Amino acid sequence: MSAATRKKPLPLAVISGVFIVAWLIAAAFPFFWTVWGSFKVEADFFSRLTWWNAITGPVTQQQIGGSFIGAGYYGAWVTNSFWRSVINTAIVSVFVVIISLTFGTLGGYALARSGQRYSFWILIVALVFRAMPHITLVSGYLLPFFQLNIWGHLPTAIIVLVAINQPFTLWMLHSFFLGIPKDLDESAMVDGCTRFEAFRRVVIPVMWPGVITTGLFSFLLAYNDFAVTAMLLNQDNQTMVPKIQSFMSSIYQSGNVMYAVAAVVSATVPLFILVLFFQRQIVSGLTAGAVKG
């Protein structure tokens, strides 16, 4: 198709340009605004006079003589020991990713290669499980976990998140495995590998792109979770998201909203970096399910 025929008429080009710019501002501005404001004092970020104060920061200037203040971060990280929640989040997300991928690759591979009727049923059941609101499951966990005395610990939350994550991981890895030719593992088995050896030595090495993409989504689920971690972890083991929520209920009385703002910005930064480096994998992961099935 020649460039001339594709060219949009001017009014349409203007409308579509304005629309895209408006969307990009709507998508990005809240983050820049909050990051910028997190280095101001509360009287500036929530100024009663004019919102322009959040940009110039006159009260911040007055109080410390500079334009930026790290008091919110100090208050959150040190005074309210947000650092502990950061470590907990790191532990939870790393282990959830590792265990989810181990279980998921095994199961997804089996489902992709089986071709039996029951493998279809397992996928359908997984689809129903995938739709289950997490909080309904949490209300099922609480009493048994109290009885078994395993409530409140990190391993409990990890294994629960792994299980909740399984349906999605199975579907995604299953569709990635379908894209790998059967001949590959069958020829390895003809050469004397067992099924598991073929899986580990031949299939997994060519599966890395799919595994990394699925791992990203497992990470996001564990990192972003609120329902499970808020209800299943005790005060000391809280991860970042429930910690921020508990900030919200306590700080309004003490007037330290900026602590929460700083904590929110701290929790957002890793996600930014993740998208920055893995944009391609995230996009391919989101479309994998849609385009193939």
Place this chain on the structure above:
Amino acid sequence: MKHRTFFWFILPSALAMLLFIALPVVSVAIQSLYIEHSKVMVTVESCGPFGCTKDTHVDAEKTLELQRAEPLGRFNGLGTYFNRSHLAVAEIGTILANNTGLSDVAGRIYALPLYRALAFTLAYCFLVTPLAMLLGFLIALGVNGLPHLIKGPAIFISLLPMIITPLVGSLIIYWMIDSNGIIGANLQALFHDPNLYLKASPVLTWVVLILYGIWTNAPFSFVVFYAGLQMVPQDTLESAMVDGASRWERIRFVVIPSIAPLATFVALVQLMDNFRVFEPIVGFNAEANASSLSSAIFEDLHGQNAQLFGSAAATSVLTIIGVVILLTPVLIRTWREFSRKAV
């Protein structure tokens, strides 16, 4: 693959799902049949120099003992399902028998907690899903027309609202619409109404929550539709142009049909996710004006004084039934496709 090998491969995954998804559903169903013990009361007669007084108070020790012995509580049958905070059968009966018109009926039913949560959940589901898909489609068309160099950054920015932790994202927006925040303050100035407060009325709270939902849901539709646009058959587009199809006609008759299968997929995923809308309500501190099924369960479990396991479990069971109803058309379709393939 041999059945035996299949079994060992699927075992860890199946076991995890069985223990932590299937079993909790059973546990929820059982819990919903029980209700908290009532407090054990004791009446103590204390006699002083001015005669005897009878005093009734809670026997904390005995109550605790009873709770330990029977942690589930006492059996209540289906009682919890029909009480005022759930299906409220008796209340609905009274409202229907004795009312002053349709709006009266709707208003009074909306005052019942479960129906209030259901109304918001369904409204959120069926408003956010199509609107976010429409917005996502328009963004996909727009980004597709951008010069190659800025496509990457545009996709990066467009992904942010979706990738952000839901609770964190809603807090960021919540602070901006605060009456001292940038959006809230400017809206007040724009409408010359110093009392305009986006969190003040139920209607405005609903609007804010739904706009937030569209904001976080649009990127997913955008990404899928954008990938779909790359696969629209170019020859068909070209021949449509040769036949004199206008720009709109090309979108309507070539682009939309070729990405329609993707739309059903997006709609399914978005409906499932929106049905469990929860974090925005906590983040926007909106419990007073809006509640969803998930947030109602959370409230029961998070109660300051006592956790209402029975009540939470009954709402959970009703929610699960809702999910299954929502999924039925999809399941039937998948089943038909599968049996057609098998034959």
